[in-house]
Amino acid sequence: xxxxxxxxxxxxxxxxxxxxxxxxxxxxxxxxxxxxxxxxxxxxxxxxxxxxxxxxxxxxxxxxxxxxxxxxxxxxxxxxxxxxxxxxxxxxxxxxxxxxxxxxxxxxxxxxxxxxxxxxxxxxxxxxxxxxxxxxxxxxxxxxxxxxxxxxxxxxxxxxxxxxxxxxxxxxxxxxxxxxxxxxxxxxxxxxxxxxxxxxxxxxxxxxxxxxxxxxxxxxxxxxxxxxxxxxxxxxxxxxxxxxxxxxxxxxxxxxxxxxxxxxxxxxxxxxxxxxxxxxxxxxxxxxxxxxxxxxxxxxxxxxxxxxxxxxxxxxxxxxx
Amino acid sequence: xxxxxxxxxxxxxxxxxxxxxxxxxxxxxxxxxxxxxxxxxxxxxxxxxxxxxxxxxxxxxxxxxxxxxxxxxxxxxxxxxxxxxxxxxxxxxxxxxxxxxxxxxxxxxxxxxxxxxxxxxxxxxxxxxxxxxxxxxxxxxxxxxxxxxxxxxxxxxxxxxxxxxxxxxxxxxxxxxxxxxxxxxxxxxxxxxxxxxxxxxxxxxxxxxxxxxxxxxxxxxxxxxxxxxxxxxxxxxxxxxxxxxxxxxxxxxxxxxxxxxxxxxxxxxxxxxxxxxxxxxxxxxxxxxxxxxxxxxxxxxxxxxxxxxxxxxxxxxxxxxxx
Numbered sequence: 001x002x003x004x005x006x007x008x009x010x011x012x013x014x015x016x017x018x019x020x021x022x023x024x025x026x027x028x029x030x031x032x033x034x035x036x037x038x039x040x041x042x043x044x045x046x047x048x049x050x051x052x053x054x055x056x057x058x059x060x061x062x063x064x065x066x067x068x069x070x071x072x073x074x075x076x077x078x079x080x081x082x083x084x085x086x087x088x089x090x091x092x093x094x095x096x097x098x099x100x101x102x103x104x105x106x107x108x109x110x111x112x113x114x115x116x117x118x119x120x121x122x123x124x125x126x127x128x129x130x131x132x133x134x135x136x137x138x139x140x141x142x143x144x145x146x147x148x149x150x151x152x153x154x155x156x157x158x159x160x161x162x163x164x165x166x167x168x169x170x171x172x173x174x175x176x177x178x179x180x181x182x183x184x185x186x187x188x189x190x191x192x193x194x195x196x197x198x199x200x201x202x203x204x205x206x207x208x209x210x211x212x213x214x215x216x217x218x219x220x221x222x223x224x225x226x227x228x229x230x231x232x233x234x235x236x237x238x239x240x241x242x243x244x245x246x247x248x249x250x251x252x253x254x255x256x257x258x259x260x261x262x263x264x265x266x267x268x269x270x271x272x273x274x275x276x277x278x279x280x281x282x283x284x285x286x287x288x289x290x291x292x293x294x295x296x297x298x299x300x301x302x303x304x305x306x307x308x309x310x311x312x313x314x315x316x317x318x319x320x321x
Numbered sequence: 322x323x324x325x326x327x328x329x330x331x332x333x334x335x336x337x338x339x340x341x342x343x344x345x346x347x348x349x350x351x352x353x354x355x356x357x358x359x360x361x362x363x364x365x366x367x368x369x370x371x372x373x374x375x376x377x378x379x380x381x382x383x384x385x386x387x388x389x390x391x392x393x394x395x396x397x398x399x400x401x402x403x404x405x406x407x408x409x410x411x412x413x414x415x416x417x418x419x420x421x422x423x424x425x426x427x428x429x430x431x432x433x434x435x436x437x438x439x440x441x442x443x444x445x446x447x448x449x450x451x452x453x454x455x456x457x458x459x460x461x462x463x464x465x466x467x468x469x470x471x472x473x474x475x476x477x478x479x480x481x482x483x484x485x486x487x488x489x490x491x492x493x494x495x496x497x498x499x500x501x502x503x504x505x506x507x508x509x510x511x512x513x514x515x516x517x518x519x520x521x522x523x524x525x526x527x528x529x530x531x532x533x534x535x536x537x538x539x540x541x542x543x544x545x546x547x548x549x550x551x552x553x554x555x556x557x558x559x560x561x562x563x564x565x566x567x568x569x570x571x572x573x574x575x576x577x578x579x580x581x582x583x584x585x586x587x588x589x590x591x592x593x594x595x596x597x598x599x600x601x602x603x604x605x606x607x608x609x610x611x612x613x614x615x616x617x618x619x620x621x622x623x624x625x626x627x628x629x630x631x632x633x634x635x636x637x638x639x640x641x642x643x644x
Contacts, residue, residue: 024440049440050440054469055465055468055469055472057429057465057466057468057469058465059426059429059461059462059465059466060428060429060432060462060465060466060468060469061429061469062429063426063427063428063429063430063432063433063462063465063466064429064430064432064433064436064466064469065433066429066430066433067418067429067430067431067432067433067434067435067436067437068433068434068436068437068440069433069437070413070418070430070433070434070437071433071434071437071438071441072437072441073437073440073441075433087461090423090426090462091426091429091462094421094422094423094426095421095423095426095430097627098421098627099413099419100627100628100629101404101626101627102401102404102405102409102419103400103401103411103413103419104402105413105414106628106629137627138627138628140628140630160630161629161630162628162629162630188632189632189633236632
């Protein structure tokens with residue numbers, strides 16, 4: 001008996017619907033159909049009038065959720081793909097994210113973003129938007145990498161009074177399995193040492209945690225012990241755990257699946273350089289996707305995003321200093 | 322209507338005297354439409370998302386004058402505490418969300434407020450309303466919001482003040498249909514047209530739209546024809562408005578029309594109206610004076626956080642404050 005990453009997301013939503021009258025789900029094809037990825041399968045039957053098919057109106061879906069949150073609800077909005085949240089960008093960053101600062105009233109809504117690449121998905125069904133949303137004040141941005149985190153961080157995210165951007169990785173949906181949904185249940189804002197090591201630190205999040213662990217496994221044969229830090233939430237960013245890891249290893253590689261200009265990896269490197277320059281024995285490195293749209297063909301896609309091979313190569317360079 | 326006009330005249334003077342930082346946006350010429358809507362709504366039951374030319378509607382809905390003067394003058398005691406200014410203010414806890422500058426964005430927000438009440442089982446007898454201009458009907462947010470409200474059959478009233486200019490852009494560069502009210506049919510919502518310079522017509526038509534929404538008739542859209550009698554803001558002299566537009570029927574001042582209507586129908590005498598004006602001028606003066614005496618925000622006292630949650634591990638980097 002095992003539970004997948006997408007099972008965890010479905011289970012968390014079912015628990016929320018069962019235990020909290022304020023929660024409702026709104027998104028395209030999520031009611032009878034159960035969602036493009038089946039993250040809401042069966043929920044409309046179990047919770048009639050709590051799970052709604054939305055028109056293809058991402059802007060209005062988030063605006064509606066803001067209004068519902070003002071009136072005491074805790075909406076969970078499913079974007080069919082993270083990429084389509086660009087249509088809702090205004091309502092997310094200007095309406096939801098500014099509301100508490102401007103008015104003193106927080107907006108407890110959760111936006112689920114099916115994120116990241118899968119083979120053959122192409123430029124508009126593959127994007128990683130976490131860095132863009134993290135740039136804006138007023139949003140919490142979660143990037144679970146494990147089955148347990150997918151479950152607990154969705155529950156904990158919906159419990160927050162602030163708007164939450166919950167980035168769930170599509171590649172992990174069915175590929176990632178665990179024996180149980182239970183885990184260490186760290187609080188939001190705390191990173192995890194996924195794999196301890198002493199020669200270099202890889203800071204990663206979401207699907208890249210698993211690629212980083214694979215790379216670290218390969219480097220064992222060369223005698224390198226690589227520490228992998230899973231950020232879990234990119235905002236808030238747990239700089240203390242990162243700095244403590246870099247203090248042990250003296251070397252930093254930040255890995256992300258998003259585009260390379262700015263973003264989460266740039267923030268990690270900037271913060272470590274600013275606050276932990278004295279801890280570094282080598283120039284901190286970044287590894288991201290390439291600076292092109294996400295390509296369609298699986299061969300191009302595999303070379304567009306960081307892979308165990310490219311992470312190993314970046315680590316060897318980092319360790320050569 | 323009179324409160325809105327007299328307050329805004331004062332705001333204009335304060336702006337020109339350099340006492341208000343940022344912009345001042347007036348509803349001059351739109352008071353009949355705005356105040357009529359505010360009057361048709363019930364504070365405490367209904368929702369109202371005003372836009373930039375709705376001082377009259379805000380006042381009619383129940384917003385105290387001091388909320389306006391505090392926000393324009395940056396008082397920390399105002400609803401926005403200096404964090405946002407001018408017409409970007411609201412009391413979301415009292416059914417009046419604070420607008421953002423992006424036009425059309427409030428349509429879906431009001432729909433969501435109503436949707437919440439449906440889920441909570443307390444929607445019956447409630448209405449939500451928002452105002453937009455002719456320019457906002459060109460936005461995707463307007464389309465998405467009204468379409469969503471129509472699908473959900475929510476008691477939403479959208480009042481479009483077609484004031485003929487979006488900033489400087491005339492109607493013929495904004496939409497190609499003969500009349501904006503034709504759009505209502507396309508969305509499957511009720512559609513009304515009204516002469517926005519005629520207070521009694523507004524009372525009748527906007528009142529009917531609100532009544533239909535309240536009684537379960539689904540979303541309603543009212544298009545009010547009028548002319549903006551000021552620039553886009555007080556920084557703008559509106560010189561692009563052609564002289565013909567100013568002198569045609571819709572160029573008439575709705576306040577003057579309303580005064581005539583009050584007198585002709587024996588609702589009030591000319592003397593009573595003058596007395597109202599004096600009384601309102603006094604109220605406005607006191608609201609301005611009070612806000613001017615109040616403290617402005619202190620950057621040293623700000624907590625500089627945009628989240629209500631305090632994450633123990635995420636201490637912001639301390640930054641020196643230079644002022």
